[in-house]
Amino acid sequence: MSNLSTKALRVTVPHALRSKLTVGGQSERHEKIKSILGELFRHERIEGYIRTHDETRQYAERLIELAKKYGDRHVGTMQLMDYWIADKDLIHKVFKVFVPRYANTLGPYTNAHRLPIEYGKHEHIFKQRQNIVLEMKNNPYPRIIPDPRNYSNILTNVLLNEARKEYRNEKKLSEKTDI
Amino acid sequence: MMKIRCCLNPISRFQSTSSAVSRSRLTNDEIRQHRLRIYNNERQTQMERIRRVEKIEIDVEDPIQSTKLLMNKNLSTPYHCAKHLSSVLVDRSCLALIDDEIVWDMNRPLERDCKLKFLHFLEEKCEEQNRAYWRTCSFIIGYILETAFKSNYNVELCSFPPPQFQYGSFAYDAQLNIGDWKPTRDDLRCLSIQAYKLRDNDLRFERLDLTQSVAEEMFKYDRFKLAQIPYMLRLLSPSDNQTRLSVYRMGDYHVDITRGPLISSTKQIGRFEFSAIHNIDVPSYNETMQRIQALSIPNQLHLHYWTFDYLLERAKKKNNASIPTLTKPKTSDNKTDKIE
Numbered sequence: 001m002s003n004l005s006t007k008a009l010r011v012t013v014p015h016a017l018r019s020k021l022t023v024g025g026q027s028e029r030h031e032k033i034k035s036i037l038g039e040l041f042r043h044e045r046i047e048g049y050i051r052t053h054d055e056t057r058q059y060a061e062r063l064i065e066l067a068k069k070y071g072d073r074h075v076g077t078m079q080l081m082d083y084w085i086a087d088k089d090l091i092h093k094v095f096k097v098f099v100p101r102y103a104n105t106l107g108p109y110t111n112a113h114r115l116p117i118e119y120g121k122h123e124h125i126f127k128q129r130q131n132i133v134l135e136m137k138n139n140p141y142p143r144i145i146p147d148p149r150n151y152s153n154i155l156t157n158v159l160l161n162e163a164r165k166e167y168r169n170e171k172k173l174s175e176k177t178d179i
Numbered sequence: 180m181m182k183i184r185c186c187l188n189p190i191s192r193f194q195s196t197s198s199a200v201s202r203s204r205l206t207n208d209e210i211r212q213h214r215l216r217i218y219n220n221e222r223q224t225q226m227e228r229i230r231r232v233e234k235i236e237i238d239v240e241d242p243i244q245s246t247k248l249l250m251n252k253n254l255s256t257p258y259h260c261a262k263h264l265s266s267v268l269v270d271r272s273c274l275a276l277i278d279d280e281i282v283w284d285m286n287r288p289l290e291r292d293c294k295l296k297f298l299h300f301l302e303e304k305c306e307e308q309n310r311a312y313w314r315t316c317s318f319i320i321g322y323i324l325e326t327a328f329k330s331n332y333n334v335e336l337c338s339f340p341p342p343q344f345q346y347g348s349f350a351y352d353a354q355l356n357i358g359d360w361k362p363t364r365d366d367l368r369c370l371s372i373q374a375y376k377l378r379d380n381d382l383r384f385e386r387l388d389l390t391q392s393v394a395e396e397m398f399k400y401d402r403f404k405l406a407q408i409p410y411m412l413r414l415l416s417p418s419d420n421q422t423r424l425s426v427y428r429m430g431d432y433h434v435d436i437t438r439g440p441l442i443s444s445t446k447q448i449g450r451f452e453f454s455a456i457h458n459i460d461v462p463s464y465n466e467t468m469q470r471i472q473a474l475s476i477p478n479q480l481h482l483h484y485w486t487f488d489y490l491l492e493r494a495k496k497k498n499n500a501s502i503p504t505l506t507k508p509k510t511s512d513n514k515t516d517k518i519e
Contacts, residue, residue, distance in 0.1 A: 152278045152302055155309045158344050163493050166347075 021052060033059055034086050040110070041090045041098075045135035047115060053134045057110050059084060060136075064109050067099050101138055111135050113144055181383040207480060210400045217397040217424065222387055229253050238294045239264065241293045250289060257295060257436055258285045258383075258443060271479055272297035273308055273442035280308045285443035287386045300447075300479045308442075313342035313349040315384065315441040316451065316475045320351035321355035322433035323373045332357060336435070337403040337461070337468055348454055348472040348494035352503050354403070355469045367453040371473075374451035378478075382430030384441040388423040397426070397434070403464065403503075404436060410505055411436060442477075449478040450487055454494035463505045472498050487517070 020031045036056040039046050046053070063084060070077040072095045081091045102109050115131040133144060151157055204478050205213075228445035233252040256274035258372060263266040275283045276296040283289075283298055298308050324334050335354040336390055362370075389397065391412055398404035412422035427441055428434045453473045462469050474494040476482050 092420070150303050151301070153303060153305050153309075154295055155305070155344075156311065156476060156480050156486075158309060159347065159490050162345050162347060163490060165345075166493065 021055060022135055023038075032056075034084055036088050038090060040134055040136070041085065041093060042087070044139040045133065045141055047131055047133050050114070050130045050132045057112060057134060061108055062108055063094065064098055064102060067094050068102065071095075083106075098136065105137070109137055111144070113136055115159060151167060187335060192483045193217075197233065200326070205400060207325045207328070207334055208330065211325055211433065214288075214397050215428070215431060217393065218387060218428050218434050221389060221393050222385075225387070231323075236292045238292075240294055240296050241268070250487045253290055256286050257297070258289050260289075261285070261297060262506075268297050270446070271299040273300065273447055273477070274298040274311055274440055282311075282440050284440045286385055287364045287440075294367050300477045302360065307440075308343070310342045311442050312342075312447075312477055313475070314339075314437060314439050316442060316473065317342070317349045317351050318427065318429065318433075318437060319374055319377060319448075319451070320349075320453075320471055320473055321353070321435050322377070322429060323370055324351065324353050324355070325369055325433065327373055328355075328357075329407070335401065335403060337464070338407060338436075340498075340502075341439075343500050346498045346500055347490065347496070348474050348498050350470045350472045350498045350500060351423055352468050352470050354466060355456075362453075362456050366403050367455075371451055371480065374448065374473075375476075377429075377445045378448045378451075380430065381444055381446040382432060383444045384439075385428050387426050387428065389426055390421055390423060394424045394426070394436075398436075403491060406464070406505060407436065407503075411438070413438075424498065447478050449476045449480065450482070450488075451475040452491055454491055455497075457497045459502055461503055463503060468503075470498060475500060 021032060023029075030137045032052055033056045036046070036048065036052055037059055040056065040060055063081065066077045066080060072078065078091075081094065082088075085091050085094070090143065098109070111134075112131045113135075115133060118128055119128060135141075152161075232254065234249050235252045235255075237250050237255075237387065239248060239250045239260055241264065244264065246264065247262055250260060257272070257506070261272055273283060273287055274297075276298055277289075277293045279294065279296070282298075289295075298305070300308050300312070302308070310441045321336050321339065325334065328334055333356050335356065337352045337354065339349070339351045391408060394408050394412075395405060398408065408424060411424050413424075414421075415423050415425070424436060425438055426434055427437055429445065451473065453471065455472050457470045457472070458467055459470045472494055474487075474491050476487065
C-alpha cells in the first residue's frame, strides 16, 4: 500500500500450484471428494492423483476439527458428516477413533507424501501424473518416513565428542588464564 | 629406522648404545611359535573331550529375518549361525548377544539353547562393540610389536589397559629394550602398514580357556605375563571347579591374554594408525616401559581423512589410562585393573 510496488519485489512468487477439480461441475466434484474421503477414513493410507487427493485433505481436516470441537451431539456437525461421508460406519469411526487419537494434537491430522512419477502407466503414455500418499497421522501401519536413528554412540561420534569436550575445556582454561 | 624390518631396506647396521636387557637366547619369533604350539595342543585336547555331537536350538532374532537353527553344542559358533542366514550378517557382525544380556564372541562355541542377536558397529547402543573393537586393536598392537622389529631386538610385551575413549587412543605397554629410540613419522607409518596387512589376511579371533599350569607353560618365556597369570585367573562358570585364564589367538599368528570379547575378524578393521610411543613408569614391575598408542576406526564406519587426522593429533598425547599394576582383585567378579 505504502511505497511498495511490484516492480521492487525481489521475491519469486510461484503460480497457483494446482487447479481445483472442475470436471463435471460442483456436484461431480463433491462426489469425487466424498469417495476419496471414504477411502481415506476407511483405509487410513491411500495413494492417488495429487489434485484430487490434496483437495480432499482439506475436507478431512475440517471434518475432524468439527468433530473434536462440537462432538457428536451437535446437529450441524452431524449433518455435515452425513453429507460428506457416504458409509455411515465411518462416521462412528471419526468420533470413536480419530477424535480420541487427535485429542491432544493441533494442526494437520493427515500427511501427504509425493510419490515418484511413473511414466507410461496411463493411457497417455508420455503424460506425467504426480501421485501422492495420503495418510492419517499415527495410523497403525509402519511409518513411511522412518524415525531418525540415533548414531551418537558409534565409535566415530564418541571419539569426536571426547575431542570436542577437550577442545572446549582447553579453551575455557586459556580464557581463564588470559583473564 | 633400521630396526623395523619388512618395509625399509637398512643401509648400515645401527648399534644400540644403551644396554638392552636380553632375557633369553630365543628370538621373538621362536617365543611366539612356542606359544602357538602350546595353544594348538591345548585346543586339540579340549576338542577331543567332546565325545558326542549334541544338538542345541538357537533362536536367532534379526530385524530382517528371525529363524530357529539347530546347531552343534560346543562346536558351532555364532559365525556359523550367521553363515546359515546371510553374508551381510557374516561380514558386518562383530559380536553376538546371548539371551539379550551376555556378550559373546562370534567365534566362540555356543554351549546351550539360547536367543541370539548379532551386533554391529552402527547401532543405537554400541558401547560393547566399541570396547571390543579397541580391545582387539590393542591386541593387534601386541602382535605388531613382536613381529615388526628385527630379530636382534627383544620386545617383551606386558599388558594393555582397558579401552577408554576419553583418552582418544588405545595402547599397549611393552618393554621395547631399544634404548632411546624416538620413532619418526615413517617408522610409525611402517608399523601401521603391518596392521593393514593383517586386515587383508582376514584372520579370525579364537578364544581358549586355560588352566593355570597350561598358561604358565605357554608364557614360560614372558616374564611379565607369568607374573600376571595368578591375578588373571577367574572362575568362568559356576559349574567349573578350576579358575581359568582366557587366551585369544589371532589366525595362527599370535596368542595373548585378554579377558573380554574380541571382534570377529581382522577384516573389520578400517583405518589403523600408530600415533605415538611414550615412556611410563611401572612401579609394580619396577621398570620403565613404553606405551605404544594408536587410533583405529572399524571398516563399517566412514570418517573423512581430515577428521581422522585431527583425532590422530589428539591420540599423540600421552594416554593416561591405567598403568599395569599387579593388585589382588577387589571386586567380586575378579577384575584386575590393568588388563581387559
